[in-house]
Amino acid sequence: MEHYYSLNRYLKETFGCKVYKLALDGGFTCPNRDGTKGTGGCIFCSDSGSGDFSVPVGGGMDTAIEKAKQVLARKHTEGRYIAYFQNHTNTYGPVEKLDGLFRSALRHPEIAALSVGTRPDCLPPEVLDLLEELNDIKPVFVELGLQTIHEDTARLINRCYSLKEYDDAVRRLQERRLNTVVHMILGLPGEDGDRMVRTAEYIGRSGVQGIKFQLLHVLDHTPLARMYREGAFEVLSLEEYTRILEECLMRIPPDMVVHRITGDGAKKDLLAPLWSGNKKAVLNHINSCLERDGIRQGARFIPE
Numbered sequence: 679m680e681h682y683y684s685l686n687r688y689l690k691e692t693f694g695c696k697v698y699k700l701a702l703d704g705g706f707t708c709p710n711r712d713g714t715k716g717t718g719g720c721i722f723c724s725d726s727g728s729g730d731f732s733v734p735v736g737g738g739m740d741t742a743i744e745k746a747k748q749v750l751a752r753k754h755t756e757g758r759y760i761a762y763f764q765n766h767t768n769t770y771g772p773v774e775k776l777d778g779l780f781r782s783a784l785r786h787p788e789i790a791a792l793s794v795g796t797r798p799d800c801l802p803p804e805v806l807d808l809l810e811e812l813n814d815i816k817p818v819f820v821e822l823g824l825q826t827i828h829e830d831t832a833r834l835i836n837r838c839y840s841l842k843e844y845d846d847a848v849r850r851l852q853e854r855r856l857n858t859v860v861h862m863i864l865g866l867p868g869e870d871g872d873r874m875v876r877t878a879e880y881i882g883r884s885g886v887q888g889i890k891f892q893l894l895h896v897l898d899h900t901p902l903a904r905m906y907r908e909g910a911f912e913v914l915s916l917e918e919y920t921r922i923l924e925e926c927l928m929r930i931p932p933d934m935v936v937h938r939i940t941g942d943g944a945k946k947d948l949l950a951p952l953w954s955g956n957k958k959a960v961l962n963h964i965n966s967c968l969e970r971d972g973i974r975q976g977a978r979f980i981p982e
């Protein structure tokens with residue numbers, strides 16, 4: 679029995695072959711770091727802008743794509759690729775820069791689609807015009823880091839945009855038929871399982887096409903690391919994470935694509951939870967629990 683609608687299945691159905699993501703660093707920053715919206719960034723975000731494994735495109739797009747393919751080559755041999763602009767806020771810059779960068783990625787014959795990680799408050803009309811135009815050339819995914827719907831947690835993590843801005847961005851992205859993927863984090867300080875499930879439910883009802891579940895990682899050299907060392911919060915155990923994830927999966931629509939059921943940060947900086955360092959064992963545990971508990975995505979989804 680399939681417990682959730684995985685990205686792998688969606689990509690196979692859409693492209694007819696295996697498709698892998700190539701993590702690229704377009705050299706952007708973030709309005710939450712440069713003082714426009716905030717300074718210091720979200721408390722969990724590493725200096726790389728949550729893109730610890732990506733390849734900089736500064737030396738040319740084709741070279742970066744080849745390098746990113748080599749990073750994957752140990753695990754995968756054939757298929758097509760998604761150019762995934764991951765680090766920081768990839769629509770935060772002049773539209774001419776975005777245009778040049780994204781088009782040069784899409785021109786590559788092995789690139790099947792574009793994926794752009796950004797913030798809801800960085801999607802002005804001219805950027806949406808560009809993404810809509812590119813979406814007619816090859817599919818475009820827009821990834822939004824919402825993390826939580828709860829405004830007090832949003833303040834605590836220094837996200838520096840409101841839920842209203844998220845709602846507004848989703849509406850504008852859907853008007854343009856742009857495939858939208860929303861990230862949420864399980865285990866944020868001060869949040870219990872019930873709060874996390876409400877975030878999943880909200881995303882499930884917000885009309886987007888995909889969701890990414892991430893475990894909160896405490897990475898060294900982040901404000902979160904300081905809080906963790908001061909004992910301000912505790913991280914989730916694998917059992918707690920799995921239990922909450924199961925509940926979240928049941929509360930989202932059955933046809934919503936699940937892009938991730940956990941995440942991974944750079945091991946050299948990982949302070950907690952240490953169990954997350956063994957990704958294979960984590961996935962095995964989650965999958966065996968989903969099987970044991972007979973979990974079905976959407977089983978408890980109630981549309982508004």
Ligand code: SF4
Binds near residue numbers: 710727728766837
């Ligand atoms: S918005 Fe994204 S890139 Fe910017 S600080 Fe927060 S997590 Fe990092």
